Amino acid sequence: MATLALLLLFYLFHLQLDVHALPSSSDYDFSYMKSVYSASDLPLKEEYDYIIVGGGTAGCPLAATLSANYSILVLERGSVPASYPLVLKSSGLLTNLLQEDDGETPAQRFTSEDGVANVRGRVLGGSSMLNGGFFSRADDQFYNESGIDWDMDAVEEAYQWVEDTIVYQPNLSAWQSIFRDALLEARVGPDNGFSLQHLVGTKTSGSIFDNEGRRHGAVELLNRGELKNLKVAVEAYAERIIFSSKTSGVTAIGVVYSDSKGRTHEAFIRDEGEVILSAGAIGSPQLLLLSGVGPVAHLSSHTIPVVSQNPDVGNYMFDNPRNNINIVVPFALDPSVLQVVGITNDFNYIEALSYNTSFTFPQPFSFYSNGITPLELSVATIVEKFSGPLSSGSLRLVSSTDVKVSPTVRFNYFEEPEDLVRCVRGMRTVGDMLKTDSMARLKFEDLEGAEGFRFLGPSLPSNQSDDVSMEAFCRSTVTTIWHYHGGCVVGKVVDGDLRVVGTNSLRVVDGSIFNTSPGTNPQATLMMIGRYVGLRMLQKREEAKQIIYYQRK
Template structure:
């Protein structure tokens, strides 16, 4: 794609109509939609997409050093691995296309209850336009971003649907600062300062009526707000960060859907029910994965460094902190095991000791707390957050399709606001 550049090859100063921070599952469809009428710069901290994206299966395995969990991340892979304070290893996509380049390819619409609880007054006609999948009543089976020949179709392909003459994508770019200024209507955003791999500083500015959109995910977007003075006063002041807009809820109401697995050896051959690429062996092993949506346990994100933008924040999801979450895990496991095999106390220990992530974490910039119903950051102008950090609950089975929809949906609504779309 001719529109993709190493950040080192872009001008040190340039203007655009829109700037999107994060070229992932939500940022790509958002950009593709806006490209119909406007110039767009997409800033991606990761690399350009590979020719043959591979499925990552072992992202929840980490080594131990003297009994402590350690990070296995050299800064060069397509996935950014780090360990939660809970001791669970998680990953973030670090490549153009985001986690759609490394995930299992599951594609499933959000439950209708999700829209009712979200906090946005949805235009369901626009929602339907942004989806291309319908579920029949009954058991929800997965669709997939893999085609019948096993080829992955990731979010980055959506950029080809837009007017590429209006697009510039800068990979290996790190956002150093959101440029804020004050005016009569409040604090506004005029652009982004970012650095490239040669540590040169670039300034990307937005034109009149333009906007900056954060699509860096549930970890990245609240982190960027913190770094730029949007957040709770005590946390910012303790790190001597100038407060641009105080908001006590930035980085809060985060949650991850806990995952627990049981492996069962079965005496017969069977077909997998989830769309993974699998090897063929003589041993038939079934893995039953329990994941429940809408965990009651929640957590928050805190920054370690307000100086180095590449340092990961600290996150603790507090899996099973709420007793009801633990009880739900026990009930779910009992459906998969013989009756009366273990008592509740043993099952609770099993749930707590085997918990890991299913990579569907969300929150941190929740609607009606950090952003309004149009996803604008409260207390600022020309700054929105468009990604999974705005979720106040899980979208259901898998968030990938919903995240793509929200990118497309927000882009269409923005075009409507400017009078260039119906």
């Protein structure tokens, strides 16, 4: 059981890679620390142009962008990466994810009502400081179905701004090369080589790990801001949004937050400013509910005064199901993170990693005096997920007063039959890969000369043409790939400009706005959106100034 738990946690915040003329390595840049403060050192009342709740994957590029012209307060519930040094290097991935959650760790654990264990980021830089580093742009479906009127030239510029700062081209490992060849043999083509674009076929992608194993997450995007205009409060728990109804409609005017000493602070926004939620797919809908924005019946059941009725806050919670097989390899294999992806015409995504694990055997097999024989094994894993999904669930409060208590969430994996069909289709492609010449070298030979794979954990059904067996495999092995999204989706909770419907001066910029996943991994899209929205906001404020100027003339 311990070995299987280790295996599952190794996938956490999965790894992948893509880029153009990118550097191979770079030292850390901690310049942003000039703008970081412990929340307990800040005044009990302050005023800013913008308040961003959440210094994560979207919040950091958003804050950096807006700081060009305005004063910014970022409220981050975790601490700085330097407080958890292992988040800064690829070798620390497992340790960060395996350590017990004592409330101070960079990864906060939660288990959905589906019974699937999951994780939230709790560190400046968010989940980009915990994940496997894979960086790949969104697919066309995401833009077409997002409900946002995109300026694609600005999208390209925003991606480029991120990629020029923290994205690197990886060196392909031995297992990733075998995996790539097996994908192509299984007709997951064409061979797209190395690319950051979302392309059907097989490709190598980019990483926020450089080739020295150093992580360069969203936190380093803060370095591109105007640091004198930027104040980042760490260990700051946003408790609720402050609203005023004195003007037309319900208007956000500030945020109440607490520090590590339990003191309560109030931060307010100046005229024309905004409160922006970037607390993620769990944190943003939770904060709206705690602040009285949401379904009346649910708020009333927690005796929370209704500020703005919105029946869809916390609804449309999606999580991409992950299914995989783990192959014990008959030779030593270096550990590798996800570097290659196969994208089918049906938008199944197939990726791979490798790692080493050990088993122990008691006497009489032991040659050691302590009675234990260690056996080192290399394991190659093939992972499958699909875009979407169609199945969704909901998020609801557990506590009406304590933001540190995680809400309950259910994702309803495979509730929609088409999701199960897509899982079966994707795992059949994995089965096709096992029949390729490229994968043959991973087989063991028994005493009679017969060859076959050895699996750690479940193997695919022997009859992969049998729908019932394949569906049972998908259901019994489902887990998360940590790409959950929704809860504040566009067209339901926020409009096309990501403003919270029924309120003023309140916006949401994070994965909670997604009604579909943006491809293989969401972090590239989230960083792009942070930059993109920030630039749009700067542009609109400048346009408003020009209108006022000409009206006065």
